[in-house]
Amino acid sequence: MNTTRSTRLTSAIFILIAFAILFPVFVEYLAGFLLLMWLSREFWNHRQERLLSLTLKETGSWTLHRGVLALFASAVIATLLALFLSPYLTQSGTKILRSVLNAWLRNGMLWFTFVSGLMLIQTRGVDLLKIIKPLFWLFVIQLVYVLLQRSIGIDLSHGFTARLPAHRFAYDVFRPSGAFGHPLTFAYNLVLLAINFWVVLVRYGSALSLTNKRLGWAAFGLLVLTLFLTASRWPLFVLAVAVAASQPRWIWRHRKWFAIIAVMLVAFVWWEGTMLGRLKEVLQNQSLAGASDSRLVFWKIHLNIFLDFPWSGTGLTGIHEARTVYYEAAGVRDKLYSAHNIFIQTLADSGLVGFAGLLAFMAGLAAHAFRSRDGSGVFLLVFFLSGLMQDNFRDSEFLYAFWVCLAFVVVLGRRFQANGDGWKSRSSKSQTRSVSNASSVVSARLDSKS
DSSP: OHHHHHHHHHHHHHHHHHHTTTSOTHHHHHHHHHHHHHHHHHHHHTGGGTHHHHHHHHTTOHHHHHHHHHHHHHHHHHHHHHHHHOTTOOSOHHHHHHHHHHHHIIIIIHHHHHHHHHHHHHHTTOOGGGGHHHHHHHHHHHHHHHHHHHHHOBOGGGOTTOBOOGGGEETTEEOOOTTSSSHHHHHHHHHHHHHHHHHHHHHSGGGSOHHHHHHHHHHHHHHHHHHHHTTOHHHHHHHHHHHHHHOHHHHHHTHHHHHHHHHHHHHHHHHHOHHHHHHHHHHHOTTGGGOTTOHHHHHHHHHHHHHHSTTTTTOTTTHHHHHHHHHHHTTOOSOOOOOSSHHHHHHHHHHHHHHHHHHHHHHHHHHHHHHHOSSTHHHHHHHHHHHTTSOGGGOHHHHHHHHHHHHHHHHHHHHHHHHTOSOOOSSOHHHHHHHHHHHHHHHHHHHHHO
């Protein structure tokens, strides 16, 4: 009875973690809190087994772990340097400490919590692939909500009577944002979920039942359709490139189906009109380079900040004051936006030290993907492409989704590698056997304690 109850609780936490990708703030915090409480209980019950160390080792992703640690460490070092080098880091010690703790949470703790949590959830007997059906129905409900949001502008995340702002109304419809505050954040989280389903269906499709496989492709289609309805241009490009680059041979083998889908999507865009209208905006805007809200202006301002503070940047809390000064010096007094490019933004607020941490994370993820072949490499591409146009690693909602989706693929890939199903790793057979044996040992120890 206790085992059954524990399994149900574990499954409920897992579903909540996945659902929170589309329901930010409150549900994210609730999911994170419950996961931490559950992990704490499990670690306390099995503390003599060094469970955290075992679960992290089992993922076989130490290069990725080191990259994440470098990402966090660089933010801390850059902040300490900025205390001496930046005149804009004048906030109270409490505020500066809060920014460091925030960086630790978003760029370190979230990853280690989710990867160890999902590893332990899988070890506790929960099949991670069972999340497909609940997510399918969530996507159906979400699509209905997005259609209502487009037509009448409801915004339930801000209250039952709340409505989307007037500037979101164009081409006779509102631009939907789901439960998020901005359509782009919503769109990028849709991209991450779609990529997750793409990896599962293409790499591990042979392990899915026919029902789950059909539900998985239907869920993927719902995500793509919802993404089109957000009228977000760059996220759609990111998804298309990531899908094409990750599995070109698979796509070529199924080129007839993809040709049919491509024709259907073009027809949908032409009929729906909103996306086509937003694409025409880019083509018809001849003054883009000189507009005050152009990304070229954002990039130039933040590159100037970096050139003045190359080593440490302004500090994470000092960038807001510095941005105001530099925009005003350039004659811009409204729309004082961030860089809208994570690489330039990192150079501006964390300097070369922070940028080195970002590169170390990318290198760690690339090394892990090359070694394990678990499909995680596509997340590096998504991070890079989305980061060209957005401060993705400064967005808490994107980071939550990114770490959950990446942890899911890494943990699921390790399970298939240990079982010898679906694909072959570059690792040796002896290493695969040792991982399988380690998983069995952990499972046996946990069962003996239950």
